[in-house]
Amino acid sequence: MHWIVEFVVKHRSSCSFLVTIVLSLWMISGPPEFQARASRFLTLTVFYPFQVTFNNLTHIRNIFSENRHLRQEVARLNTEVSRLLELKSENERLRGLLDLSQDFTYELLPVRVVARDPSIENKSVIINAGYKDGVRMWMPLVGEKGVVGKVIQVMNGLSLVQLIKDPSNRISILSSRSRTVSILETENGRSFFFRCRNHEDVQIGDTIITSGLGGIYPKGLRVGQVDRITDSQNPLFKRVWVELSVDFDRIEDLFVLLLSPQWQSFREELDSLEMQR
Amino acid sequence: MLKKFLKWAGLFFLAFILQTTLAPAISIYGIKPDLLMLVLFILAIKTGMMPAIYVGFFLGLAQDLYSPSILGQNALSKTIAGFFAGLFNEKLVRIDPIFQAVLLLLMFLLNDLVFLVVQMVKTGGSMQVITMQVLTATLPRSFYSLLLGMAPFLWENYVQAAVKR
Numbered sequence: 001m002h003w004i005v006e007f008v009v010k011h012r013s014s015c016s017f018l019v020t021i022v023l024s025l026w027m028i029s030g031p032p033e034f035q036a037r038a039s040r041f042l043t044l045t046v047f048y049p050f051q052v053t054f055n056n057l058t059h060i061r062n063i064f065s066e067n068r069h070l071r072q073e074v075a076r077l078n079t080e081v082s083r084l085l086e087l088k089s090e091n092e093r094l095r096g097l098l099d100l101s102q103d104f105t106y107e108l109l110p111v112r113v114v115a116r117d118p119s120i121e122n123k124s125v126i127i128n129a130g131y132k133d134g135v136r137m138w139m140p141l142v143g144e145k146g147v148v149g150k151v152i153q154v155m156n157g158l159s160l161v162q163l164i165k166d167p168s169n170r171i172s173i174l175s176s177r178s179r180t181v182s183i184l185e186t187e188n189g190r191s192f193f194f195r196c197r198n199h200e201d202v203q204i205g206d207t208i209i210t211s212g213l214g215g216i217y218p219k220g221l222r223v224g225q226v227d228r229i230t231d232s233q234n235p236l237f238k239r240v241w242v243e244l245s246v247d248f249d250r251i252e253d254l255f256v257l258l259l260s261p262q263w264q265s266f267r268e269e270l271d272s273l274e275m276q277r
Numbered sequence: 278m279l280k281k282f283l284k285w286a287g288l289f290f291l292a293f294i295l296q297t298t299l300a301p302a303i304s305i306y307g308i309k310p311d312l313l314m315l316v317l318f319i320l321a322i323k324t325g326m327m328p329a330i331y332v333g334f335f336l337g338l339a340q341d342l343y344s345p346s347i348l349g350q351n352a353l354s355k356t357i358a359g360f361f362a363g364l365f366n367e368k369l370v371r372i373d374p375i376f377q378a379v380l381l382l383l384m385f386l387l388n389d390l391v392f393l394v395v396q397m398v399k400t401g402g403s404m405q406v407i408t409m410q411v412l413t414a415t416l417p418r419s420f421y422s423l424l425l426g427m428a429p430f431l432w433e434n435y436v437q438a439a440v441k442r
């Protein structure tokens with residue numbers, strides 16, 4: 001026995017080579033089932049620490065590429081989210097308009113704001129419909145939340161709309177609860193009010209609608225609601241401040257009410273009389 | 278002893294990382310340098326036959342386990358390659374860089390030949406396939422690895438020697 005150990009120690013390199021060669025040949029010559037079993041055994045025992053290290057290394061490598069990929073994905077999704085938010089907002093706006101169009105019995109023409117008055121007052125906008133679309137002078141425009149203004153100039157494919165926030169654009173209004181009729185005014189295009197007698201029953205929160213008396217806006221279009229009531233310079237009157245329903249900084253999709261002014265027929269009558277004369 | 282072991286273990290670990298990360302990046306027409314074989318060659322000529330045999334055997338076995346090949350095929354080829362390179366341990370034989378390059382090339386050829394012969398025996402390939410494999414894969418890989426592997430030898434034998442002079 002002693003001489004065997006001595007021989008192995010003396011020729012340890014050759015013995016190592018022989019052992020590893022035999023082991024390799026033994027593994028090679030085994031049937032596939034044996035190879036699979038041996039592989040599983042070696043993977044779970046001898047090579048387990050290496051496998052863990054390798055897996056961690058691969059994992060780290062994957063984390064870098066995954067991180068890069070995720071960054072690209074985040075950028076793409078951010079763009080997508082922005083686009084979808086825009087679509088959602090447009091959808092909500094159009095839904096509001098659709099509801100509005102179902103409420104009205106008038107013929108409505110959907111239009112889009114294509115330009116705004118560049119001045120600070122922002123008193124007018126241009127819409128993408130004109131004479132060829134059936135738009136005529138003085139036709140009123142409404143948004144999803146209420147009355148917006150009236151057409152004051154018509155071109156072939158575009159029209160100029162005077163907003164109700166223009167101080168020169170006064171509309172006849174009505175308090176829907178107390179039926180008080182007055183004229184909506186503004187001095188600066190930001191604060192709106194109407195004057196009414198002191199005894200009139202107007203309260204904060206009352207809804208203000210168009211009265212239909214001006215001849216341009218039909219009756220019942222929402223204008224806003226009473227915000228506060230203050231004294232007027234004239235002691236017989238009080239000043240009722242109205243918060244408009246429409247946010248004029250955010251108008252995009254509108255409807256033109258295809259209506260002729262109520263005084264149109266009178267005007268035509270007068271014109272024909274003048275012609276006869 | 279432990280220090281030496283840790284040094285070689287670290288070198289193999291580094292080679293392993295580079296083989297899995299850098300080698301695919303620097304491959305030319307799909308030919309990748311075999312950095313693990315290079316480290317095995319360095320180990321063999323620096324430390325001798327026995328460490329090279331065992332390291333070759335376990336390296337090959339690991340490759341067998343992590344690649345779809347016949348179990349023991351890589352273990353056998355790398356054991357023989359390690360044994361062959363270990364014969365030229367620099368403590369016993371003085372070899373110049375040119376001879377080292379030839380040895381490295383022979384080691385690659387031996388490794389691939391053993392591998393392919395085992396494959397031929399087990400799966401019934403032909404000599405023609407082996408020849409084609411040697412010409413299209415073994416030789417380009419060997420030369421590419423040689424190019425990378427000779428850099429430290431050239432640095433040590435020429436540049437550092439020139440600096441010393």
